Amino acid sequence: MNRIAIIGECMVELNGRPFGEMQQTFGGDTLNAAVYASRCLSGSTQVSYVTALGADPLSKGMQARWEAEGIDTSLVLTDPARTVGAYLIQLDEKGERTFMYWRTNTPASHMVKHPEFEQVKETIIQQANLVFLSGISLAILDDSDRDTMLSTIRRFRQAGIAIAFDSNYRPVLWDKDKDKDKVKVIDKVRSNYARMYDTTDLALVTFDDEAHIWGDASPYETVARLVEQHGVKEVIVKLGANGCLIGGREITKPIHVATEEVKTVVDTTSAGDSFNGGFLSGYISGLTLVECCQRGNALASIVIQHRGAIIPKEHTEHLVK
Secondary structure, eight states: OEEEEEEOOOEEEEEEOTTSOEEEEEEOHHHHHHHHHHHHOOTTEEEEEEEEEOSSHHHHHHHHHHHHTTOBOTTEEEOTTOOOOEEEEEEOTTSOEEEEEEOTTOSGGGGGGSTTHHHHHHHHHHHOSEEEEEHHHHHTSOHHHHHHHHHHHHHHHHTTOEEEEEOOOOHHHHOTTOOSOHHHHHHHHHHHHHHHHTTOSEEEEEHHHHHHHHOOSSHHHHHHHHHHHHOOSEEEEEOGGGOEEEEETTOSSOEEEOOOOOSOOOOOTTHHHHHHHHHHHHHHTTOOHHHHHHHHHHHHHHHTTSSSSSOOGGGTTTSOO
16 A cells, blocks of 8 residues: 655634634645545555644544544654644635734644654654655754754655655744844755755745745746756646646656636635645656646645635545545
8 A cells, every 4th residue: 555644733723704703624734735635545545644733622623534534643643731733814805815823832843852753753664655744844843853854854765755845935934033134044944945855856846935935037947946956856836826837857848737717716725735635646646747737736726716725525526536
C-alpha cells in the first residue's frame, strides 16, 4: 500500500461575521490537502496526518472527523498540556478572505519535542512513499525545532521518500517577535526555504508567495530558480484563476495548464490546499503532471464555489477514485 504522510497543524475554524452568524468546523492548509487527497484516492493509498493535538473534546472531535474522512491518525501525537488553536475567516463580497488567529503555544507547534516524535519519524521512514509539508508547517515551530524538522525531512529523503513542499507564506508566523526590521525577517524565511528546497523533489508553490519572498518577475523565473539553484525535480507554480505552470529538470519548456473560469466565487479559503490534495492524489497514483494539475484545478474550482475550507463530501463525490 502507498502511504502519503502529511505534516502540519489543524485548528478550529470559525467562518462568518463577528457577533453574527458563525459556522464552526476545522481546517489548516495541510489538513485540508489531506482531506481532499483522501477523497480522491482508493484504498490502495493511505493518507496519514502527522501532527499533535490536545486531550480535550475539541481535539478529540477533530480527530474523529479526520478518521471519518478516511485519514489515518496513527501518527497523531497527544499533548495533554495544550489545546488546539483557532482562526476566524471573514469574507468580503467578492469571496476574498481575511483571517484572525489564536494559535500561540499549540500542540502542533511543539510536536518535534514530543517524546514519541522519534517513533513517528521511524514509522514514516519504514512505511511512507511521499511526505508533504508546507511553509506553515515550518513557520509554527521555534528556530531549534525548525532545524530539527528540516534535518528530519533530509533524513526522509535519504531513505528514498519523495518530498513535496508548498511554500505557503504567512508573514505573521515568521515574525513572532514583531520585528520592525522586515529585511531581517524575509532573510530568515529565505534561509529556511532554501534549505527546504534543497531537499524537495516536488515543489507546489503559489507565484504570489514566491514573488513576494524572492522578487521573481514571472512564474517562469520561479521555475528556473527552483530548478537551477536548488535542483528541484518537478515544479508546479499555481497561478490562481490562470491555472498553473509545470516545470522541472527534465522539462525543456514549462507547460501551462489552464483552468475553467468559475463565474460564482464564494470562498477562496482552500483553493490552493484543495489543488494540492487533488494533485497529490494523482501523483501518488502515477498520473502525468498535466493530469495531476487538471485534477487539482477541477477540485479547486468546485471548492471555491462553497463556503469553508472543507466542503461537504457530496460535492466532491464525482471526482475520480
